[in-house]
Amino acid sequence: MTPFYEIAVGIVLVVGSIFSLIATIGLLRLKDVYMRMHAGSKAGTLGSGLMLIALAVHAGEVDVLTRALAGVVFFLLTAPVAAHLLAKAAYQAGYQPCSDTHIDEMADEPK
Amino acid sequence: MTGLFLINILLALAWGAVTGSFAEVNLFFGFVLGMMALYIIREQVGSDRYLRRFWQIGTLALLFIYELVLSALRVAAIVLRPKIDLKPGIIAYPLTVDRDFEITMLANLITLTPGTLSVDVSDDRRTLYVHCIDVPDKQATIDDIKNGFERKILEAFR
Numbered sequence: 542m543t544p545f546y547e548i549a550v551g552i553v554l555v556v557g558s559i560f561s562l563i564a565t566i567g568l569l570r571l572k573d574v575y576m577r578m579h580a581g582s583k584a585g586t587l588g589s590g591l592m593l594i595a596l597a598v599h600a601g602e603v604d605v606l607t608r609a610l611a612g613v614v615f616f617l618l619t620a621p622v623a624a625h626l627l628a629k630a631a632y633q634a635g636y637q638p639c640s641d642t643h644i645d646e647m648a649d650e651p652k
Numbered sequence: 653m654t655g656l657f658l659i660n661i662l663l664a665l666a667w668g669a670v671t672g673s674f675a676e677v678n679l680f681f682g683f684v685l686g687m688m689a690l691y692i693i694r695e696q697v698g699s700d701r702y703l704r705r706f707w708q709i710g711t712l713a714l715l716f717i718y719e720l721v722l723s724a725l726r727v728a729a730i731v732l733r734p735k736i737d738l739k740p741g742i743i744a745y746p747l748t749v750d751r752d753f754e755i756t757m758l759a760n761l762i763t764l765t766p767g768t769l770s771v772d773v774s775d776d777r778r779t780l781y782v783h784c785i786d787v788p789d790k791q792a793t794i795d796d797i798k799n800g801f802e803r804k805i806l807e808a809f810r
Contacts, residue, residue: 553734560728563724563727564653570731572736573718573740575769575771575783576738576740578769579727579767579769579785580727582764583727584731586720586764587720587721604675615719617764620763621759621761621763621764624763625760625770628769628771630781632771632772635694638740638741638783644771
């Protein structure tokens with residue numbers, strides 16, 4: 542583990558944490574459930590992914606690397622599905638999008 | 653197609669047996685070597701379709717990661733702005749792909765790309781409802797998806 546690696550791992554770790562923090566701030570600041578899902582699904586996924594990759598590089602072993610990469614892949618697979626289902630469930634439960642929403646073509650869908 | 657993939661794995665295992673090491677890195681190297689071997693005999697066994705598909709799936713994955721980074725940056729820019737002033741909306745996206753796993757894949761890709769989140773698929777599988785965090789021009793968003801991800805998916809899986 543050379544100093545170069547140490548610094549690179551540190552930077553990736555910090556950037557990943559910043560993205561996770563941004564996801565959290567987004568949850569607090571955005572207006573309705575659908576917009577919050579954007580922050581959670583994207584910035585959150587990238588943040589966790591970056592931190593897992595930093596961990597894999599830091600450990601420097603193949604079995605840790607494969608496990609971390611599997612973790613990243615599962616994040617990429619599950620985060621969109623979870624966000625999609627939450628949005629769908631919220632819509633069906635009757636959560637109206639916030640008042641700034643200017644198009645809602647789903648309202649016209651025949652039930 | 654699947655047969656060639658199995659042959660490729662078999663070649664990787666053979667490489668592992670010959671070199672006496674079944675470590676992950678060595679098996680991966682064997683897999684790449686097997687691919688090269690299949691490339692050399694592409695005219696005899698018709699493997700160029702298989703290799704081209706590998707390439708297309710690879711570029712799709714890269715595009716996906718690139719878009720994910722872009723979208724996270726964009727969400728970050730929106731969230732950190734002092735005043736959040738957006739025009740969100742739910743738009744109906746007419747689907748060209750019609751197989752279930754292609755729709756699933758497109759919906760997932762849309763969710764991880766800048767400013768869009770798939771909400772629902774209509775019952776007849778023709779329309780995907782997409783929530784956009786900022787949609788000044790609906791048609792531009794639809795064209796973006798049509799010419800980006802949907803075309804890539806059609807190229808990789810048809």
